[in-house]
Amino acid sequence: MTVSVATSPDATRKGFEKSAMPLGIVLLIASVLASLCVGRYEVPVWRALEIILGGLVQPFAEHAEIDERIVLLVRAPRTLFAVLAGAGLAVAGASLQAVFRNPLVSPQVLGVSQGAALGGAFAIVMGIWGLPLILLVSLGAVLALVLVGLLAGIGGRSEMLTIILAGMVVGALGSALVSLVQMFADPQSSLPAIVFWLMGSFSTLTWERLWVGGPGIFVAVAFLYAMRFRLNVLALGETEARTLGSNPDRERWIIFALVALIVGSQVAVSGIVGWVGLVIPHAARLLVGEDNRRLIPTAILFGAAYMVLVDTIARTATAAEIPLGILTAIVGAPVFALLLRQYQLRKAR
């Protein structure tokens, strides 16, 4: 294997294509278990495993012991949501990249996250929580996407630069409107709530919140997974997609709605988490190539594992919670730079 790296990059990728999926599954299971066993409160690993097993066997049992509560009521919902959020953001990024035929787009670059934030800030000021909050956040996400689509012309002919610029414009508008909403928010109650929520953190995750935000992400990820072949067709471009008997307009809108549902659910529960939608699809692309039939499941697995690991660091590294946005950027940016460099090298060969 090491020899083939030096001699033939294509052979390497062939090797990864087969091993990426099992590797992702192992990584995900390992990170979830590690996340449940590690934390500020010391629960011995064997005891944590025993508690997890107990929780699986009797999910509705009363938890009397403090260590049971820590593992099952604090860590478990948080870890599960990290799995969903990571998988969702990664697959949302990969899908958008296919639809826009542009490797640089992600929910944040396209202004979708900012649109979602606007919907959420508005909802918090109005005192709206729970499911209606998610609907408003998703609506904000959809509106932002539609606006970017209209500005850039999504008919397959739109240029990379136009899309990115349109996303920047919409994102800037969204951020400005969020600031405007903050100006009118009550400084005692809703303003701190908005500020904290925008920073992005899973620290307030409970089972109730998981049930509010989780199902939407799960359904949308499942649908996008099912549409992975369609994404390949869309990535070919307008004419080719029509020639192949597909209805690109309708499918694009379905994908937008699914992406908005993912970003909306995730942002509604845990605020803006950046970088995952950009870094993970690229990492997956380097491992398994452009084919979305492999890329989508790989991105799902690696995105989930990555988010779980980052969140575990966020809550265990120091006594204070580290905002997720800081970690995803600090880990994400160098990894992205490294990937970019390798990609260039490979192309040069």
Next chain:
Amino acid sequence: MRSPLLATLASVFLASIAGAQEINLTDMEGRAVTLEKPAERIATFPMPMASVVVSMDGGIDRLVGMNEQSYAAHFEGLLGTIFPEAADIPFDFVGNGFVPNVESLVTLSPDLVVQWGGRGNDIVDPITNAGLSTLLVLSGTEDNARGSQSLIAEAIGKPERFETMLHWRNEVVAAVEAKAAAIAKDDKPSVLYMLRSLSEITATGRENHYNTWYIEMAGGISSSAELNGTVPISAEQIAVWNPDVILLNSFEPELSVDWVYDHPILSQLAAAQEHRVYKMPIGGYRWEPASQESPLTWMWLANLLHPEVYDFDLRAEMRSAYEFLYNYEVSDAEIDSILRMDMQGDAANYAQFRAQ
């Protein structure tokens, strides 16, 4: 006044009178501030300073503008009852991050503006450029609280009132510290003060932090002393600390001690099991930041942490303090409300505060 000579003479005369009253201050950023006469119209940006002005004066007439959060505290606490006329005091001149809206500020024609120091010149220069005398104050420690109170008292020409309060502060510190020295380390409960609870949980470390200072003075050990500044923490971290006593902030109006008793993790900890969860009172101002009422906070906490050691007559102390600070005779019902007897009257060691 027809003759220009007479006018000149008159203005020289007036100026000399003013000179006799001139007040020279050095604010907490080391800036020289000169007032021609004791300030009569004061606008305050820092939250605690509005009630400091009221207490140093013994009335609210000099306060012409305050922060929206001071306004909220005013009407949430006792001052709203004593001075309902504050309803008309504007707060629209304080923008996000204490940025002044100078035009709104100028319409109040203040002769003194109190602003935060240590937060850069951007929130100060617009005020001084408008030609307004600006006094910068700091917070976060007992020394800073004393410094800022002393400056206000001097600015309004009532330094003797600050002297009285300073004496009271020193007296209570001495009384608390004298007995705290005899408390064995093992008998000191660990105390967690949470600055915020509902949207997120935050706590503060020891460095330059007033809350840690008085918790330790009153014979407690601060659970969160290891933190650096004010930062978000998780319930799991609190479980690690397992504090004996939990103090909840007075800033979040919807926050009640039930939040702890209903919390899946916090309800399992020593503080909840022993019913030693208390929400900070709010009198003329909130009791947790340093203010003119701080000695009441110290006595309240000392009595709570060590009822076998301290026996301050808190209700009597409150009566005489409010008499002096606000010229107000506080009723038993009002004291009950300040101490939140409805919410936490049944908490451990709280019966001592009931009306006899």
